[in-house]
Amino acid sequence: MIALHATLAEPQHFSAPEKTIFLALILASVALFFQRFGPVLKKILQSKKDPGFTLTPIGRRTWDFFSEVLCQSKVIRQRPLPGLAHAFVFWSFLAFALVTLNHCAVGFGIGFLHPKGQGISGLFSRFYFYLAAAFAITCAISITGLFIRRFFLRPKWFGKEVSYESGLIAFLIFALMVTYLAAFFITDASPYAHVLWWLHTLTLLAFLPVIPHTKHLHLVLSPVTVFLSRGKFSDIPPLVGDEDFGLVAGQDLTQIVSLQAYSCVECGRCTEHCPAANTGKALNPKEIILGVRAYLNEIGPATEEPLLGKHNSQEAVFQCTTCGACEFQCPVGIEHLPIIVGLRRGAVNTGAWENDYGSKLFNQLERGSNALGIGAVERDKFNQKESLPIFDGTQEYCLWLGCMGAYDPKGREIVSSFARVMNYLGTSYGVLKKEKCTGDPVRRLGNDLVFQQLAEANLETLAQNKVKKIVSICPHCVRTIQEDWKAYGTPPEIEHHSEFMARHIDKLPQAQDKEKIVFHDPCYLGRYRNVYDEPRQLVQISGTLVEAPRHRERSFCCGAGGGLAFLGEESGERVSHVRAKELIETGATTIGTACPFCNTMFRDALAASETPAPQLLDIAQLVARSLPVDNKA
Amino acid sequence: MKIIVAIKQVPDRDAPVRIDAAGKWIEESDLQFTMNEPDAYALEEALRLKEAHGGEVIVLSAGPERVGATIREALAKGADRAIHISAEDLGTRDALGVAKLLAEAVKSEFGPESPDLILTGLQSEDLGLGQTGVILAELLNLPHASLILHVEKTDSGLKVKRELEAGWFQEIELPTPAVLTIQSGGNKLRYATLMGIKKAKTKEMRVAAAEQLSSKTPPTAVLEKIALPSKQRSTQILPGTPKEAAAALVEKLKFEVRVL
Known part of the structure; x- marks a missing residue:
C-alpha cells in the first residue's frame, strides 16, 4: 500500500557507473543548451550598441525587476487567472532552484539538504521540502490549467498554429512536479527511489536544451529584458x-531590440489589445516582434538587407496608431513603439515610404505651419473672434492651441470652452501670435527631418516669448512638447487641461443634472502620461461617470494617433467605429473626451451610427456648461 | 538628359506681409521663405525624367544668401548639383534682368552647347509675372512651351501636355533642347528626407556673382508703389427657410453670377 511519509525519499547509494552516466548526461544537456543558446546570444551581442544607453537609474530598473519579474505584477494584473497560474509556475521554479541543486548533489553523494537530519539543518531541510511540495502542487495544477487553456480553450490571439512545443514543455514541468511529489510516498530503501530519482533527473536534463529552442527562451532572457528596458x-x-536613419537594415538593430525580439513569449497580449489587429488590418504587433526575430535568425544583425520585406511589411508598420496598448501590456518588457516607429523612421528618412497622404502631410508641414494645411491667417481670425489675449510674458500660462485647437471647428469649441473656464478661475493666460504644429504626426510617422524643424522653430518661439508654463487641450501636443522635444532643447513645463482643471476643482461649479457620461481615455493622456483620475473627477462634477468595458490602461484607441488621422481611408473595419459602438452601448447620454483627435474621430463615427448617438463633449465643454452665464465666480 | 531647373525663393504663404518704409517693397525682416510652388513641381518633373532616363539635374537659383536653404532643399530632394547666382538686388531687376542673369549662368555652365531641357515654374507666387521662363528661352534662342503638366521623352524630342482653360488640354511635340514652364499639380510632390539632407551636404553648390555674369542694364519696367488689397466684404445672407434660401441662391447663381 502507498503511504505518505514524513519526508521525501532520497536514494542513498549511487554506483560509479551511475555517477559517470549522470555526469555525462549533465554535460550533454548543458552542451545542447549552449549549442542552441550560443548563436542567439551571439546575435544579440553582435547587434549595434544602443546609443545613449546607461544602467542608471538603477533604482527604477531594480524596482521594475522586483515588480514585473519577481512579483509578476503585470502578468497577473492584466490577465488575472492565467496570470496567476503563470506566477505559480514561476514561483515554483524559484523555489525549486535549491531543491534541484540538492537533487543533483545527491547523485554525486554530496546532497546538502538532509530531511532526516537533526537540529537546525534537518528542520530547515524538512521545512524547505514541504514548502517546495506546496509549490509543486500549485504548479502542477497551474500548468494543467494553462495546458487546457492553450490546447482546448485556444484563445484566438495565440494564433492559428498550435504550439506542440508548449505541450512538451507543459508535460515536462508536470512530470518534474509529479516525480518530486511522488518521492513523498516511498522510502529511501524502496527500489522505486532510484527509479524516481532518475525520472526526475531525465526530465530536468531534457528540459534544459528545449529552452533556447522555443519561446521558453523567455525563461532566460525576459528578466534581463525587463531590467534593461x-x-x-x-x-x-x-x-x-x-548614417543613422532609424531601423533600415539589420545593422541598425540595437542590442536591446534584438534582446527584446528573442524574449517574446508569444502570449499575444499585444495582439489582443491592438486596435489595428482587432479591426482586420495587416498589423499584428506580435508578428512584428517575431518578424524581427525571424530576420535575426535567417539574416542576422550587422547586415544591409532591408528589415521591411520578407519578415515585416511596410503596410503593417504604417497601420499602427501608436496607442501603445501593446507596449503597456507586454509582460516580458518588449517596447513595441520604438521598434515600430523605428521601422517607420527607416522607411521615411530614406524616402522608401511612398504614400500620397503622407507626402502631402510632410510637404504641408515643411512649408506651412499646421497639419491641416490651412493658412495661418485663419488662426489669427479665430484668436480675434474669441478675443483670446496674446501672450506677452506677463501672463502665468501660455495656452497652446495646437493644430486642432486653432483650425478644427470642434477643436476651437474646446479651446473656447477652456478659455471660459480659465477666465472664470481668473487665471492669466495668453496665446502665441504664431505657433507651428508640435510635430506629433511626423514624429510618429518617422519623419525626423520635419520633426526637428518644427521642434526647433517652436522652441525658439517659446524662448523668445519667455514662456514658463504651457497648458494645452491636446494630449498629443502635451506629450510631444514635454518628451519628444527634449532631443532638441529644453521645453517649458506643460500640462493637459484636465490636470489644470482638476487642480482647481474645488472652485468649479457642480452640474445639477446628473446625466450618464462615459469617459473615453485618450491613449496619449492615459498610457503615455498616466493621467486617468483627473478627467474622471471633472466628469463626476458634470454628471454621473460610466465606464466603458475597456477603460483606463486598457482603453481602446480612437484610431487617430500615429499620424493616421491624416492618412486617409483605413482597410478593414474603422477603429473609430468599433470604439464609438462600445461607448454608445454603455447607455450614456454623453461621451466625454479629453483629446481633440478622439473628438474628431468620434464625431464622424457617431454621424455614421445607426443608433441614436449620444452627445460628444470634451471635458472642458462639460465643465463650461455649468459655469454661470456671466462667467463670474 | 541634362536638365536645369530654375527655382525662385519666395515668401512663405503664411508669412505676414507688410509694406516697407519706402513703400516700394515688402518688409523682408520677419518673413519666412520657401520654394516657389510651381518651381517645386518643375523640380519634381525633372527628378522623374532623370529617374526614367538617367542624366543629371542641376538647380539654378538667384538671390541673396538665404536662397541657399531653398537650394539645399532641392538637392535634398534629389538634384545633383546647384548654381547659386548671388545677387542682393534681385528686387530691383525686372523679369528681363533676372532672365538675363539666368541665361548667362546657363551659358557659363555649358558654353555654346545647352542642356537638354530647362524647366521652371510657370510663375512665381510673389510677383506672378509669368515671364521669366519664356524670356529665358528667347535669350537662349530655344523653343519653349508654357503651362506644362506633363513631359514625356520621345525619340525625336519631347511630347508635353499643356493645360488650357475649362478642363481642356493640349498635347504638343517639340525638339530638345527646349525651355518649359511647369504648372502646379501635374505630379505628386515628393517629401524631403533626412537622408537626402545629409547627402545634399556633400553635393556641389557653385556660387556665381551676379555682377560677373551680366552687367546691370536699366530695367524696362520700374516699380513705383505697392499696396495691400483693400478689403471688400460682399457676403450676402439669404434669409428664409432652407428651401426659400436655396431657391434664392439658385436664382442668384443663374442670373447674377451666371454660373448655372
Missing part, C-alpha cells in the same frame, strides 16, 4: 551620426 513609455531613441 528603456523604462520610459514609447521612448524613441535619438539618431546618432550621419
